[in-house]
Amino acid sequence: MKFQPIFLIIISFVIFSCNGQTSKKSQTIDAKAFSEKIAATPNPQILDVRTPEEFSADHLDKAVNVNWLGDNFVAGAEKMDKTKPVFVYCKSSGRSQSAVEKLEELGFTNIYQLQGGILKWDAAGLSKPDNKITGMTMQEYNKLVNSDKKVLIDFYAEWCAPCKKMKPYLLQMEKELADKVTIIRLDADKNKTLMTEMKINELPTLLLYENAAVQWKHSGFISEEELRKQIQ
Numbered sequence: 001m002k003f004q005p006i007f008l009i010i011i012s013f014v015i016f017s018c019n020g021q022t023s024k025k026s027q028t029i030d031a032k033a034f035s036e037k038i039a040a041t042p043n044p045q046i047l048d049v050r051t052p053e054e055f056s057a058d059h060l061d062k063a064v065n066v067n068w069l070g071d072n073f074v075a076g077a078e079k080m081d082k083t084k085p086v087f088v089y090c091k092s093s094g095r096s097q098s099a100v101e102k103l104e105e106l107g108f109t110n111i112y113q114l115q116g117g118i119l120k121w122d123a124a125g126l127s128k129p130d131n132k133i134t135g136m137t138m139q140e141y142n143k144l145v146n147s148d149k150k151v152l153i154d155f156y157a158e159w160c161a162p163c164k165k166m167k168p169y170l171l172q173m174e175k176e177l178a179d180k181v182t183i184i185r186l187d188a189d190k191n192k193t194l195m196t197e198m199k200i201n202e203l204p205t206l207l208l209y210e211n212a213a214v215q216w217k218h219s220g221f222i223s224e225e226e227l228r229k230q231i232q
Contacts, residue, residue, distance in 0.1 A: 025104050026111035028093075031124035034114045038087055045086040047077070049099040050118075051159065054091065054189060057134075058118070058127070068095040069159065074106065082108045089114035089121070091189075092203050094161055116201060123201040135191030138198075142212070150181040151209040152231060155200055157188045162221035163204045169224040173231070181208075181231050 029037065038044045038060075048059050049068040059065065066076035068090070077099075080086055086108055090096040093116055100113050114121060121127060136144075145151045154170055156163035167185075174183040188195050188203055195201075202219035208230060209215065216230050 025109055026100050026113060028097075028113040028115045030115050031121045031126055034087065034089075034112060034121075035124075035126055037085070037112055041085055041087075045080050045084060047080070047086055047088045047099070049073070049088060049090050049095050054159075057189070057192075060089065060121075063089075068099045073099070073102065077103060077106060077108075080108075082106065083110075085110040085112060087112045087114070090117045091157065091159065092117040092119050095159065119195075119201040119203070122196060123199060133193045136186070136194055138194065141194055144184065145209040146212040147182055147209075149179075150215075150231065152181055152183045153207045153209070154183065154185045155188050155191075155195070155203060155205040155207075156185055157203050160203045165221065166204060166224075166227075169227075173224075173228070177231065 038046065044062065046060055046063040048055050048063040048065045050059075050065070051067050051069060052065060055063075055065040064076075064080075066073055086103065088096045088100055088103070088111060090099070093113065096113050096117060100111050103111055116123075118127075145153065154163075154166075156167070158164075170183060170185065177183070186194070188200070204220070206218045206222065206227070207214055207216070218230075
Protein backbone atom coordinates (compact mmCIF):
# COMPACT_ATOMS: atom_id res chain seq x y z
CA MET A 1 0.00 0.00 0.00
CA LYS A 2 2.86 2.41 0.69
CA PHE A 3 3.77 2.39 -3.03
CA GLN A 4 0.29 3.50 -4.13
CA PRO A 5 0.94 7.29 -4.10
CA ILE A 6 4.05 6.85 -6.23
CA PHE A 7 2.12 4.64 -8.64
CA LEU A 8 -0.63 7.24 -8.96
CA ILE A 9 1.92 9.98 -9.60
CA ILE A 10 3.53 7.93 -12.38
CA ILE A 11 0.15 7.21 -13.99
CA SER A 12 -0.83 10.89 -13.80
CA PHE A 13 2.47 11.91 -15.38
CA VAL A 14 1.98 9.46 -18.27
CA ILE A 15 -1.57 10.66 -18.91
CA PHE A 16 -0.49 14.30 -18.76
CA SER A 17 2.43 13.65 -21.14
CA CYS A 18 0.22 11.84 -23.63
CA ASN A 19 -2.39 14.58 -23.54
CA GLY A 20 0.34 17.15 -24.08
CA GLN A 21 1.53 15.34 -27.20
CA THR A 22 -1.91 14.82 -28.75
CA SER A 23 -3.00 18.41 -28.17
CA LYS A 24 0.11 19.95 -29.76
CA LYS A 25 -0.98 22.16 -32.65
CA SER A 26 2.33 23.58 -33.86
CA GLN A 27 5.83 22.41 -34.70
CA THR A 28 8.99 24.40 -35.31
CA ILE A 29 11.08 22.65 -37.95
CA ASP A 30 14.30 23.41 -39.80
CA ALA A 31 14.45 24.81 -43.32
CA LYS A 32 14.95 21.47 -45.08
CA ALA A 33 12.03 19.82 -43.28
CA PHE A 34 9.89 22.92 -43.84
CA SER A 35 10.60 22.77 -47.58
CA GLU A 36 9.84 19.05 -47.74
CA LYS A 37 6.56 19.45 -45.82
CA ILE A 38 5.44 22.18 -48.22
CA ALA A 39 6.34 20.06 -51.25
CA ALA A 40 4.36 17.12 -49.85
CA THR A 41 1.25 19.21 -49.12
CA PRO A 42 -1.32 19.79 -51.89
CA ASN A 43 -2.11 23.51 -52.27
CA PRO A 44 -0.10 24.49 -49.17
CA GLN A 45 -1.13 27.49 -47.11
CA ILE A 46 2.07 29.50 -46.66
CA LEU A 47 1.89 32.52 -44.39
CA ASP A 48 4.54 35.24 -44.52
CA VAL A 49 4.07 37.46 -41.45
CA ARG A 50 6.69 40.09 -42.35
CA THR A 51 5.97 43.63 -43.49
CA PRO A 52 4.69 44.27 -47.05
CA GLU A 53 8.04 45.87 -47.87
CA GLU A 54 9.95 42.75 -46.82
CA PHE A 55 7.47 40.54 -48.67
CA SER A 56 7.79 42.50 -51.92
CA ALA A 57 11.59 42.20 -51.78
CA ASP A 58 11.50 38.39 -51.60
CA HIS A 59 9.22 35.63 -50.37
CA LEU A 60 8.54 31.92 -50.69
CA ASP A 61 6.57 30.75 -53.70
CA LYS A 62 2.79 30.78 -53.18
CA ALA A 63 3.12 32.63 -49.85
CA VAL A 64 0.43 35.02 -48.65
CA ASN A 65 1.46 38.12 -46.74
CA VAL A 66 -0.34 39.00 -43.51
CA ASN A 67 1.74 41.48 -41.53
CA TRP A 68 2.03 40.47 -37.88
CA LEU A 69 2.91 44.06 -36.97
CA GLY A 70 -0.12 45.43 -38.84
CA ASP A 71 -3.66 46.01 -37.61
CA ASN A 72 -5.39 43.30 -39.63
CA PHE A 73 -3.51 40.11 -38.79
CA VAL A 74 -6.50 38.28 -37.31
CA ALA A 75 -8.79 39.25 -40.21
CA GLY A 76 -6.19 38.10 -42.72
CA ALA A 77 -5.49 34.83 -40.91
CA GLU A 78 -9.21 34.04 -40.63
CA LYS A 79 -9.36 33.78 -44.43
CA MET A 80 -7.26 30.63 -44.29
CA ASP A 81 -8.58 27.09 -43.71
CA LYS A 82 -8.04 26.24 -40.03
CA THR A 83 -8.36 22.50 -40.63
CA LYS A 84 -5.48 22.32 -43.11
CA PRO A 85 -1.73 22.75 -42.47
CA VAL A 86 -0.40 26.30 -42.45
CA PHE A 87 3.29 27.09 -42.91
CA VAL A 88 4.42 30.23 -41.09
CA TYR A 89 7.63 32.19 -41.41
CA CYS A 90 9.23 35.61 -40.95
CA LYS A 91 12.82 36.84 -41.12
CA SER A 92 14.29 35.12 -38.08
CA SER A 93 11.39 33.48 -36.11
CA GLY A 94 10.63 36.30 -33.66
CA ARG A 95 7.41 37.48 -35.27
CA SER A 96 6.41 34.06 -36.55
CA GLN A 97 6.50 32.64 -33.01
CA SER A 98 4.02 35.29 -31.86
CA ALA A 99 1.92 34.66 -34.95
CA VAL A 100 1.86 30.90 -34.30
CA GLU A 101 0.58 31.49 -30.77
CA LYS A 102 -2.20 33.69 -32.13
CA LEU A 103 -3.09 31.12 -34.80
CA GLU A 104 -3.42 28.49 -32.08
CA GLU A 105 -5.81 30.79 -30.22
CA LEU A 106 -7.82 31.24 -33.42
CA GLY A 107 -8.28 27.48 -33.73
CA PHE A 108 -5.70 26.42 -36.30
CA THR A 109 -4.87 22.77 -35.67
CA ASN A 110 -1.77 22.02 -37.76
CA ILE A 111 0.90 24.73 -37.83
CA TYR A 112 4.49 24.48 -39.03
CA GLN A 113 6.93 27.27 -38.19
CA LEU A 114 10.17 27.81 -40.10
CA GLN A 115 12.98 27.68 -37.54
CA GLY A 116 15.23 30.72 -37.93
CA GLY A 117 13.02 32.20 -40.64
CA ILE A 118 14.16 33.33 -44.07
CA LEU A 119 17.70 33.80 -42.75
CA LYS A 120 18.00 30.05 -42.13
CA TRP A 121 16.16 29.29 -45.39
CA ASP A 122 18.75 31.31 -47.31
CA ALA A 123 21.61 29.74 -45.35
CA ALA A 124 20.31 26.28 -46.31
CA GLY A 125 20.59 27.23 -49.99
CA LEU A 126 16.85 26.98 -50.60
CA SER A 127 16.34 30.47 -52.06
CA LYS A 128 16.30 31.03 -55.79
CA PRO A 129 19.64 32.23 -57.16
CA ASP A 130 19.76 36.02 -57.32
CA ASN A 131 22.66 37.78 -59.00
CA LYS A 132 21.34 41.22 -58.14
CA ILE A 133 23.49 43.12 -55.64
CA THR A 134 21.46 44.60 -52.80
CA GLY A 135 23.27 47.13 -50.66
CA MET A 136 26.99 47.15 -49.96
CA THR A 137 29.31 44.91 -51.95
CA MET A 138 31.91 42.67 -50.33
CA GLN A 139 34.64 44.87 -51.76
CA GLU A 140 33.12 47.98 -50.18
CA TYR A 141 32.71 46.13 -46.89
CA ASN A 142 36.36 45.07 -46.84
CA LYS A 143 37.41 48.67 -47.30
CA LEU A 144 35.11 49.65 -44.44
CA VAL A 145 36.73 47.31 -41.92
CA ASN A 146 40.28 48.07 -43.07
CA SER A 147 41.16 50.67 -40.43
CA ASP A 148 43.90 51.62 -37.97
CA LYS A 149 41.26 51.48 -35.25
CA LYS A 150 39.09 48.59 -34.15
CA VAL A 151 35.87 48.36 -36.14
CA LEU A 152 32.63 46.96 -34.69
CA ILE A 153 29.98 46.02 -37.25
CA ASP A 154 26.41 45.58 -36.03
CA PHE A 155 24.08 43.79 -38.45
CA TYR A 156 20.57 44.67 -37.32
CA ALA A 157 16.98 45.09 -38.54
CA GLU A 158 14.29 47.61 -37.63
CA TRP A 159 11.83 44.85 -36.71
CA CYS A 160 14.34 42.93 -34.54
CA ALA A 161 13.46 43.23 -30.83
CA PRO A 162 16.97 42.56 -29.46
CA CYS A 163 18.37 45.02 -32.01
CA LYS A 164 16.01 47.73 -30.76
CA LYS A 165 17.01 47.04 -27.18
CA MET A 166 20.71 47.34 -28.01
CA LYS A 167 20.45 50.41 -30.24
CA PRO A 168 20.56 53.13 -27.50
CA TYR A 169 23.79 51.97 -25.89
CA LEU A 170 25.42 51.19 -29.24
CA LEU A 171 24.80 54.76 -30.35
CA GLN A 172 26.10 56.04 -27.01
CA MET A 173 29.21 53.88 -27.26
CA GLU A 174 29.75 55.09 -30.82
CA LYS A 175 30.27 58.60 -29.42
CA GLU A 176 32.09 57.71 -26.22
CA LEU A 177 34.60 55.31 -27.78
CA ALA A 178 35.15 57.10 -31.08
CA ASP A 179 38.90 57.40 -30.45
CA LYS A 180 39.24 53.63 -29.88
CA VAL A 181 36.70 51.94 -32.11
CA THR A 182 34.53 52.74 -35.12
CA ILE A 183 31.01 51.39 -34.62
CA ILE A 184 28.97 50.88 -37.80
CA ARG A 185 25.38 49.62 -37.89
CA LEU A 186 24.27 47.90 -41.11
CA ASP A 187 20.61 47.22 -41.85
CA ALA A 188 20.38 43.55 -42.82
CA ASP A 189 17.33 44.11 -45.02
CA LYS A 190 19.20 46.72 -47.05
CA ASN A 191 22.39 44.67 -47.33
CA LYS A 192 21.18 41.25 -48.43
CA THR A 193 24.21 40.59 -50.61
CA LEU A 194 26.50 40.89 -47.60
CA MET A 195 24.21 38.76 -45.46
CA THR A 196 24.34 35.98 -48.03
CA GLU A 197 28.05 36.14 -48.83
CA MET A 198 29.04 36.35 -45.16
CA LYS A 199 26.56 33.58 -44.21
CA ILE A 200 24.97 35.68 -41.48
CA ASN A 201 21.71 33.98 -40.49
CA GLU A 202 20.92 35.50 -37.08
CA LEU A 203 20.18 39.02 -35.89
CA PRO A 204 21.70 40.93 -34.36
CA THR A 205 25.18 39.78 -35.37
CA LEU A 206 28.21 41.70 -34.15
CA LEU A 207 31.71 41.42 -35.60
CA LEU A 208 34.76 43.11 -34.12
CA TYR A 209 37.67 43.71 -36.51
CA GLU A 210 41.26 44.63 -35.78
CA ASN A 211 43.68 45.14 -38.67
CA ALA A 212 40.88 44.03 -41.01
CA ALA A 213 40.62 40.61 -39.34
CA VAL A 214 37.70 39.32 -37.26
CA GLN A 215 38.71 39.15 -33.60
CA TRP A 216 35.29 38.41 -32.12
CA LYS A 217 31.81 37.49 -33.33
CA HIS A 218 28.52 37.33 -31.46
CA SER A 219 24.94 36.57 -32.54
CA GLY A 220 21.89 37.53 -30.49
CA PHE A 221 21.40 39.98 -27.66
CA ILE A 222 24.40 41.08 -25.59
CA SER A 223 24.33 43.46 -22.64
CA GLU A 224 26.13 46.79 -22.70
CA GLU A 225 28.47 45.62 -19.95
CA GLU A 226 29.53 42.48 -21.83
CA LEU A 227 29.90 44.36 -25.10
CA ARG A 228 32.16 46.97 -23.52
CA LYS A 229 34.37 44.17 -22.17
CA GLN A 230 34.87 42.85 -25.68
CA ILE A 231 35.69 46.23 -27.20
CA GLN A 232 38.01 47.67 -24.55
